[in-house]
Amino acid sequence: MSTFKGKKIMVIGGTSGIGLAAARQLRDEGANVIAVSRRGEIDKKSKGNNAKIKTDSCDVLDRDGLKALFKKHGKLDHLVCAATGGPRARGPFVDMDLDDFQGSFAKLWGYxxxxxxxxxxxxxxxxxxxxxxxxxxxxxxxMMAISTVGGAVEAFAKAMAKELAPVRVNIVSPGLIDTPMSPLKGKERKDFYKNATANNLVPRAGTSEEVGAGIVFALSNDFMTGSTIDVDGGLQLP
Ligand SMILES: NC(=O)c1ccc[n+]([C@@H]2O[C@H](COP(=O)([O-])OP(=O)(O)OC[C@H]3O[C@@H](n4cnc5c(N)ncnc54)[C@H](OP(=O)(O)O)[C@@H]3O)[C@@H](O)[C@H]2O)c1
Structure with missing residues (x-):
């Protein structure tokens, strides 16, 4: 297993939610972490210690900006792709605005x-x-748009594991996680997570930290590539 002491790790989407949790855990293990997002600053509402996490700003849909970002920061030991990229359409496909459907692929284009x-x-x-x-x-x-984009993201990641070897590429697949991605507040938020997970094997929303731990494991395990770690309370079971 690799250790992270002194390693340079960039977390794209590292200023909030799952990416931020991974950034903090990697920092705690001694890595030099750069958290990147459009705003380039850590979510002010997030509770926790952000000491020593550097930040930078870049939109993953800006290809020239990304080229400049990677040139600026030099050789990286690890990279985490956790940026949502943009909104994803929900609801039945036949009722969906097709521009919203296409727009949902911002996650894939960003990655x-x-x-x-x-x-x-x-x-x-x-x-x-x-x-x-x-x-x-x-x-x-x-959830058709999200499923379609997710399937493309996973196929892309596995193809990348073959093309980029010996650099390892792994997938971490969260279930429903309580992060700032959801705009719901107060009782409405609590009820949503409670109802949406009531029939799950682990009947609650996951935490960013639980998914962050999956990311840390994927980065650290030198014998793992092209693999998927599900952190989803058992959702993949029939
Ligand atoms: N939460 C869930 O239930 C859940 C479930 C399954 C999968 N996921 C996936 O997990 C990943 C992280 O989601 P999260 O829940 O942690 O969301 P989040 O708390 O909203 O964090 C998203 C991060 O991505 C950044 N970002 C968004 N669009 C970007 C862009 N175009 N360019 C650069 N940075 C961008 C955001 O910062 P800025 O806004 O400043 O750019 C923020 O740092 C996403 O890929 C999401 O699809 C989440």
């Missing part, structure tokens, strides 16, 4: 732009962790 720009800056002994999501392999009605 592919990022890895295209990052590849030549990766340490050959390093790795990339790509955050997917349980709908990629567990389809439910109304």
């Amino acid at each position: 592919s732009n990022t890895i295209h720009a990052a590849a030549k800056h990766m340490n050959k002994k390093g790795s990339i962790a790509i955050v997917s999501g349980s709908p990629a392999r567990k389809c439910t009605a109304g």
